[in-house]
Amino acid sequence: MAKTSFDSIIDNFLEHTIQRTNSIQRYNTKQIIRPQNVMEHEGAVTFIAMVLSDHLNSVGVRNDTEKVLRIAITHDKDEVVSGDVNYDAKYSHGKISKDLRRSLDRLGDHVIQDLYGRLNNKKLAKRYYDLYREEKGKKSVEAKIVKMADYIDVILYARNEQSLGNREMAIVEKGAHEGFSKIFNELAGK
Numbered sequence: 075m076a077k078t079s080f081d082s083i084i085d086n087f088l089e090h091t092i093q094r095t096n097s098i099q100r101y102n103t104k105q106i107i108r109p110q111n112v113m114e115h116e117g118a119v120t121f122i123a124m125v126l127s128d129h130l131n132s133v134g135v136r137n138d139t140e141k142v143l144r145i146a147i148t149h150d151k152d153e154v155v156s157g158d159v160n161y162d163a164k165y166s167h168g169k170i171s172k173d174l175r176r177s178l179d180r181l182g183d184h185v186i187q188d189l190y191g192r193l194n195n196k197k198l199a200k201r202y203y204d205l206y207r208e209e210k211g212k213k214s215v216e217a218k219i220v221k222m223a224d225y226i227d228v229i230l231y232a233r234n235e236q237s238l239g240n241r242e243m244a245i246v247e248k249g250a251h252e253g254f255s256k257i258f259n260e261l262a263g264k
Contacts, residue, residue, distance in 0.1 A: 087192040094154040120146040123223035152182035225254035
């Protein structure tokens with residue numbers, strides 16, 4: 075039987091992406107009691123983002139919920155190549171961290187273009203790439219909602235780890251609270 079274009083999408087894009095995001099462990103430089111993979115994280119962020127989007131719409135902070143969901147479910151897809159580079163490496167070492175973030179941004183652009191290029195549909199590839207760039211820029215309300223959802227998932231995960239006895243995650247929770255508060259205050263000003 076001849077392969078259809080959808081078979082090609084399954085073989086070249088979906089299977090690769092799903093398998094990779096299921097196998098990439100988050101918090102890979104910390105002692106963890108219950109590991110979390112990128113796919114679990116993306117699912118949690120998507121659900122949290124939906125609730126945040128709907129809540130914010132109900133209190134007058136207008137946003138496009140469908141766009142929020144699309145950004146949320148794809149927000150860490152560049153990690154199919156880079157893995158989950160930890161927060162400390164990206165933010166705690168001054169110029170070295172800034173250089174690392176710049177390199178990761180370039181790598182992410184390349185990875186996302188390659189990944190979505192596997193769809194063999196230039197229009198969809200561009201649409202998904204544009205969502206990726208919007209999320210990385212964190213300027214739109216929708217991208218900020220996804221980042222807030224990202225922080226909430228980190229907070230919930232860190233709290234669960236602490237309840238299991240992992241005291242190391244207290245600092246992770248504190249950092250996520252600070253990041254969430256900063257973006258929340260930006261949106262509250264709108």
